[in-house]
Amino acid sequence: MPKVSVIVPVYNVENKLPRCLDSLLAQTLSDIEFILVNDASTDGSYDILLDYEKQSPERIIVINCEVNQRTGGARNAGLDMASGDYIGFVDSDDYILPDMFECLYNKAVSNDYDIVDSPLFITGTETIREPIDDSFCDRILAPYERELLILSDGYIVTKLFKSSLIRDNRIRFRPNVKLEDADFLLKAVLSAQRFGNIHDYKYIYDNTGDPTTWSVRTTDSNEFDHIYSLLEEYGHILKSNSVAKECQNAIKAAILHFYKTGIFCCIHDDGTEMSHRELTNLIKIRNAKNNIFIKGYDNPYFQHTTNEYTIDLMKQIDKISI
Template sequence: MKCKVSVIVPVYNAAKYLDEMVNSLLAQTLKEIEFIFVNDCSTDNSLEILYEFEKKDTDRIIIINLDENQGPGGARNVGLQYSSGEYIAFADSDDYVNSKMYECMYEKAIEDDFDLVECGYFTERRNKEMMLWDKSMEGEVSFDNRVRMFMSCGFIVTKLYKRSIIIDSQIQFIHKIQFEDVDFLSRVYCKVQKVGIVDRPFYYYRDNPESFSNKGNKSKYFDIINTFCTEYLEHMRKEKGYNILKPVIEFVILGIWFDMFKAYVTKSPKIDINSLQKIDKEIKKYVSNYGENIFFVERAKHDLFKDAFLINSFDSQKAVVILENVKI
């Protein structure tokens, strides 16, 4: 059987959700499909649950049990090594999918030899169905649409990727840190030439407070962001479109630093100018003139937090005044 789609699922202590996720995969109407579960050193009974499912569908289920914790990115990299599908998909072990998801997305992919197919999703956090991209994104990727990809970033799990885009370009995930999906998607966005859109909410994104992205290691947030920025820029500078895409690539970096900036501001009883100056100093290691980024400047026109974030690059005292007024 020729495998049309490989679905890679990193698993870490997901016993509470695994039944629903695995059952939703096994119910897929696309039959030429394989499911690669990478157990990332779970300490609960996730592995035992996977083995029970494997007995029911030995032909399509592949289980990889890691000896050392790799994080979601590292686990996905291992899954890629075992994949054989014409197209690749990723799913998170605490979510679930519509039974027609991969058949519909594969049909769209081969309709016009698309490199990437995007579908809609339901988000539990907002309790609503959403589409990241509309139909105007479909077809040959223009420069403007490539910029839109970077600015929206999105989720790795709502997409179907042509295998050659990932494997031939040697695109991998960063190991053991947050934002590995941002780096992966940015590298993919540099490569894709044709995009397909399926405007149906096939993926069900659960708001799991125990997930890797929600928990993270907040005490080492500076280290995490600095590690990410260093590797991200190293990867992006190797892309042939880097010079023309540089402002939007830097916008991606600023978005991550802004989240930290806003979290500090909203949770601190009093704004400390020294902390703002420290954040400013760290950002300038990667984007020296970030206060003038054309994409972030546009976003800041209607958001005082973003405005203060940019002003902090020039005048931290003025940023403090703005933020104190916002918090009143």
């Protein structure tokens, strides 16, 4: 059994794919497997994957999906195949430093952590996104600490997850949508007992060009549909998960942020009148939010990051009827 399984969804990224795969094969951790999932690419990505599998069959497993399911569906296919004690994720247009998974794994086993995080380096802006403060890492997570993790806006790809955490809690990605990371991370944080960090960045996020790992198709739904789907999923988690109820202020703040984003998908900055479809979508997302909770703009986490104009706008939208 490998120590770590690394899952890489691949879609139409032939120009950047070799760089990613070379960085995987350069990993210093022994006993590691790489599960490369071709998400119905239409370029040469699949052929590149097969070439690398021939070069390193003891470490590389290639899965070919004939129907595109976006990043979430491709990652689920990888989860079905993964056999490692821990699981990591890499996006195929990014790359990683050689000791990434050795550092994350050593940290994870040092104190039986369920999740270990690391900083993210962003090319173009040459900036580093730090993970949340790890001052609480040596003890079982308390509700307030889970709330901090929920609010931290972290990344799937900088983390290492204990595979039993994902398996035992049946944590999966939603296929065929964007924003699939958010509810996966929420479920993982709600299920985890211990959380750790390393302090040096190991993951390089390529901030050039389009995000190919979204598996963008010409028949893509608009942004609103993805936000609406995520809003509904968060509402389901809040209502059905007992640990979520202990962290409801943070989860409700996240829901309000999704609601706010959905609003700005429907209205126009230049004051142009909304179309009937946009107005219908606005009411749809308003009702979805109200099905979770009616009041809540006094949420301290939400108020801390949202200006009064936006909150007033949201309150006015609550009064619209058609």
